[in-house]
Amino acid sequence: MSFVIAIDGPAASGKGTLARRLAAHYGLPHLDTGLLYRATACALIEEGLPLDDVEAAVEAARGLSLTDFDETRLRSREMGEGASLVGAMPPVRAALIDLQRGFAARPEGAVLDGRDIGTVICPDATVKIFVTASAETRAQRRALELAARGEEVDFSAILEDVRKRDARDSERSAAPLKAAADAVTLDTSELDREQAFAAALAIAERGRRAG
């Protein structure tokens, strides 16, 4: 059976960083599934369409290709917010399932990170990690990222953003953010990047030996 690592968690918990490092460690391809939702929102914004246009969002999601992402643009706050709106639409989520499962089915295995990888996309993943951290820690991390990019930082606005996105992602009926019953939860609030990676690697190794 191929080696699939599913990593889920809220915004700025560090799941992307861990997914990239685990993928490099095991020599596996990595898919940041948040980019799919961001790219869907981006397509609507670029066409001047409202973000609640379900039909247009589904069409945009169906037309996505993993190779034409402009990551810098997609990582903006505006796209994160848009992603969370289109991500709440069940037909948009359905339109993105095949792309994600196809990626996970690569013969060598894969690492995917998002909100519903362990629960919906890859329920049979070899390893499932639910990465979390307090809202304050996550807002602090986002603030540092923005400051490093030379952007203005208003900590209370970022914290509010994080809380709003947590609420929307957890309370939606379509694939809400939650840990799979068989996921291992990793709280990185008190861990630096190296400690978080060491902890994630230990979880992955246990899963690999068991699976």
Ligand code: CDP
């Ligand atoms: O990096 P960050 O966690 O801030 O954002 P992201 O992972 O790029 O996800 C942006 C938004 O897309 C999330 O707030 C979710 O609403 C949505 N998303 C989702 O619904 N399902 C996924 N598998 C990934 C992202």
Ligand code: CDP
């Ligand atoms: O993908 P997600 O939105 O969950 O988070 P990320 O983009 O991987 O990480 C958010 C920020 O937190 C990045 O700047 C990381 O370098 C930093 N960070 C971390 O990932 N892990 C820690 N233990 C501490 C900080």
